[in-house]
Amino acid sequence: MRGAGAKLTLKDDGALMLEYVIVGDIGDLSMPPPAPPERTDGLWQTTCFELFVADADGYREFNFSPSGQWAAYRFAGYREGMTPLDMPAPTIGLAQSGEQLALTVTLDASALPPMPWKIGLSAVIEEQDGTKSYWALAHPPGRPDFHHPTCFALELPAPESL
Numbered sequence: 001m002r003g004a005g006a007k008l009t010l011k012d013d014g015a016l017m018l019e020y021v022i023v024g025d026i027g028d029l030s031m032p033p034p035a036p037p038e039r040t041d042g043l044w045q046t047t048c049f050e051l052f053v054a055d056a057d058g059y060r061e062f063n064f065s066p067s068g069q070w071a072a073y074r075f076a077g078y079r080e081g082m083t084p085l086d087m088p089a090p091t092i093g094l095a096q097s098g099e100q101l102a103l104t105v106t107l108d109a110s111a112l113p114p115m116p117w118k119i120g121l122s123a124v125i126e127e128q129d130g131t132k133s134y135w136a137l138a139h140p141p142g143r144p145d146f147h148h149p150t151c152f153a154l155e156l157p158a159p160e161s162l
Contacts, residue, residue: 001028001125003023004023006021007019014109019104023099028127029101029127032046032067035065035068035069036069039071040071050064050122052122052152054149059074072085072111085111090105090106091106115158119153119156137151137154
């Protein structure tokens with residue numbers, strides 16, 4: 001893949017809109033087949049887009065698959081105290097051409113913790129030959145680890161502070 005990007009928009013109603021874009025030969029990607037838009041574990045094992053949102057009480061992890069499936073978890077600390085996050089299903093859309101894939105997500109405000117936030121945007125990209133690449137705003141030294149505090153590179157203050 002030649003590149004990847006992400007855009008995050010906080011809506012007036014508190015919902016969060018995300019757009020993840022991959023640029024390159026999209027035909028080379030290993031894409032999960034379309035599936036019912038339901039909560040599913042293990043999505044990160046193939047092409048998957050992720051959002052991490054940290055607040056004073058830990059962090060939340062959201063996984064969004066091009067298949068339409070999703071997952072959401074709450075963590076008390078770094079890879080500790082993982083529990084499923086009770087939330088409404090996100091809205092996931094997918095558009096692709098020969099050179100670009102865009103996945104859009106809208107998360108209900110109830111899925112998000114109170115602000116301020118530290119955010120990590122990331123993706124696992126798997127190619128047809130099994131090669132995986134790991135994309136994030138920032139990476140810690142060593143192996144890819146999207147849960148590491150270094151990856152929470154975007155800070156959003158509470159609205160009163162904007």
